[in-house]
Amino acid sequence: MLVPMRAILDAADKNDYAQGAFNVNAVCQAKAVINVHEMFRSPAILQGADLANGFMGGRTDFANATLEDKKAGAKNIAAAVKKYGTDSRIPIALHLDHGRNMDSCIAAIEGGYTSVMIDGSSLPFDENVELTREVVKYAHERGVTVEGELGVLAGVEDHVFAANSTYTNPLSAIEFFRKTKVDALAISYGTMHGANKGKNAVIRKEIAIAIKECMRHEGMEGYLVSHGSSTVPRYIVDEINALGGEITNAYGIDANQLIEAGHCGINKINVDTDIRLAVTRNMKELFARDAALRNSASVGAIYELLEKNKSAFDPRVFITPIMDTVMYGNVPDEDVARICQCIEDGVKEVVGTLIVKFGSYGKAPKVELATLDEMAERYKKAGI
Secondary structure: OEOOHHHHHHHHHHHOOOEEEEEOOOHHHHHHHHHHHHHOOOOEEEEEEHHHHHHHOOOOOHHHOOHHHHHHHHHHHHHHHHHHHOOOOOOEEEEEEEEOOHHHHHHHHHHOOOEEEEOOOOOOHHHHHHHHHHHHHHHHOOOOEEEEEEOEOOEEEOOEEEOOOEOOOHHHHHHHHHHHOOOEEEEOOOOOEOOEOOOOOOOOHHHHHHHHHHHHHHOOOOEEEEOOOOOOOHHHHHHHHHOOOOOOOOEOOOHHHHHHHOOOOEEEEEEOHHHHHHHHHHHHHHHHHOHHHHHOOOOHHHHHHHHHOOOOOOHHHOOHHHHHHHHHOOOOOHHHHHHHHHHHHHHHHHHHHHHHHHOOOOOHHHOOOOOHHHHHHHHHHHOO
């Protein structure tokens, strides 16, 4: 069942575990994320980044995606989630990651997302509040959850770039929650976007603790989000490089730190890079095992892109030759089916591992099921 993300985060907050949120860029990835959560009886949060919507709208140079591309892509991602999740026995939320502006958020909501993030973290505080509040008003009228961001994470992910981080001020976070009425807030506390988070990166869980304690003192409800939280498994990086890849300086956040953060006020942990790495390794492995596949009329071009871009690990660089499959889930032949299978297997490997580590397995019954209309009525009664 599709639900507003707030319902899933509320269960995580009340039951002292962290909920992983996993980015998808293809129909088969959405299918895999839902299937592995079903296997572990876990609630599920699938994320489509702003530019992922552009890619799923058919824009292979997704960094230049237009609003129309994003509208089309949002509908495609939502259609996949509805196909595999509407009749599911677990609660599922579809969340926009790093919405750039009001138009991007509206496109996602109209496309079928049950939650959106508006990223105003690069703006001055008052402008961030104003933009976030505008999105909250629009989304809450429709029962849609809203996540904001305060503080700047270093690193690179899609259009999100910052050379240095600025930790979130706990007192500013309280003010932000109060003024915007946002449901969730992504904070900067030592994580980073991208595959190089620095060797021995340490997150400052004290920031999350301080924010949650202040919120309790003020009688406020709200949830905290950890962005840039991929663990960048060393074994996967090593396997990619053993297959001819050239990935260097790849360091993630230690999973034990994230597990601890989940008990210190962090309710949602975003993961993207780990999935990219596992999927890339699986595709390289497939072509290494079956040399004949390199000359396939339907997927041979994927092999050529893998060989041409040895330091890349974002599957969107490689899977452009099968965009009909990416966007709509159509599988024309056995060769494409094999690519889809190795993509799904990579997703399940990463997501399944983190469901267990973060502690969301078996928690699906803990989520209070609510429709968007029901949530909209709650917001209306609460004045938010």
